[in-house]
Amino acid sequence: MQKTTDNPKNIERLSNLLSANKRLAIFTGAGISTESGIPDFRSPGGIWTKMAPIEFQDFLDSEEMRRESWRRKFEVDKTIRRARPNEGHYAVAELVNSQKATAVITQNIDNLHQESGIDPDRVIELHGNGTYAKCLNCGAREELEIIKQAFLGRDELPVCKFCGGHIKTATISFGQSMPEEPVRRAHEEALACDLLLVIGSSLVVYPAADIPMIAKRNGATLVILNREPTPLDSYADLVISEEIGEILPPAIKNN
Ligand code: NAD
Numbered sequence: 030m031q032k033t034t035d036n037p038k039n040i041e042r043l044s045n046l047l048s049a050n051k052r053l054a055i056f057t058g059a060g061i062s063t064e065s066g067i068p069d070f071r072s073p074g075g076i077w078t079k080m081a082p083i084e085f086q087d088f089l090d091s092e093e094m095r096r097e098s099w100r101r102k103f104e105v106d107k108t109i110r111r112a113r114p115n116e117g118h119y120a121v122a123e124l125v126n127s128q129k130a131t132a133v134i135t136q137n138i139d140n141l142h143q144e145s146g147i148d149p150d151r152v153i154e155l156h157g158n159g160t161y162a163k164c165l166n167c168g169a170r171e172e173l174e175i176i177k178q179a180f181l182g183r184d185e186l187p188v189c190k191f192c193g194g195h196i197k198t199a200t201i202s203f204g205q206s207m208p209e210e211p212v213r214r215a216h217e218e219a220l221a222c223d224l225l226l227v228i229g230s231s232l233v234v235y236p237a238a239d240i241p242m243i244a245k246r247n248g249a250t251l252v253i254l255n256r257e258p259t260p261l262d263s264y265a266d267l268v269i270s271e272e273i274g275e276i277l278p279p280a281i282k283n284n
Pocket of ligand 1: 057058060063067068069070136137156229230231232234255256257271272273274
């Protein structure tokens with residue numbers, strides 16, 4: 030494993046790997062969106078350092094937890110809805126839109142890959158999307174603005190107008206099953222690629238963090254671009270412990 034913090038050399042190494050490999054898979058985490066002003070979970074000051082996550086079963090079992098979940102959602106959205114894609118997102122978009130990568134596999138729920146100009150069909154969301162809500166029973170989509178008005182204005186919890194089921198943001202909580210189709214597609218990408226690039230993930234949330242190792246075990250080169258160490262660093266062919274915005278945009282220039 031090659032690990033270095035020498036900026037120009039890392040840009041060149043990553044650029045060379047991108048040129049040398051035919052099929053690229055990209056796997057992103059909350060770290061790619063911090064430069065857009067969205068805090069990640071585990072960095073100092075990150076979301077988990079301020080409040081414990083609400084488990085899926087608690088959401089189902091308790092009206093108070095559902096209320097707390099919606100209170101948090103509309104509080105956090107004050108930041109998230111203002112965020113715009115940054116240079117890292119645009120670099121990923123260039124790799125996908127130029128067909129270097131067929132898709133981006135993301136743990137993020139912020140919709141910024143789509144907003145950076147990637148066709149939504151090419152964004153594989155392992156943990157769902159936080160810009161809308163869904164009925165947990167029948168899957169009907171509900172828009173957040175309608176829920177927000179009823180919840181903040183009249184203290185009403187959202188229930189499905191078709192079946193009466195609980196409505197929750199279209200994200201995957203701890204304890205909730207992973208969405209089958211995105212997981213299937215992510216595995217397919219990992220098995221088909223010859224280079225997998227991890228960008229801004231602590232690689233501690235499973236089963237999402239299995240994806241890089243599936244690629245590695247299948248013979249792909251593994252690169253991790255993350256400012257802090259991850260548990261998979263020792264398996265990686267190249268670890269770049271630097272800021273995404275400083276490395277990724279210049280590294281893709283010649284690709
Ligand atoms: P994480 O918070 O566990 O890890 C993020 C990693 O990115 C950290 O190791 C941090 O050191 C690194 N990082 C942060 N900013 C960076 C930068 N500018 N350059 C380089 N590295 C940087 O996030 P995760 O691995 O994605 O996993 C946790 C869960 O977080 C996922 O399930 C995801 O759904 C959720 N999440 C998503 C968002 C979002 O959609 N933007 C935000 C917070 C959490």
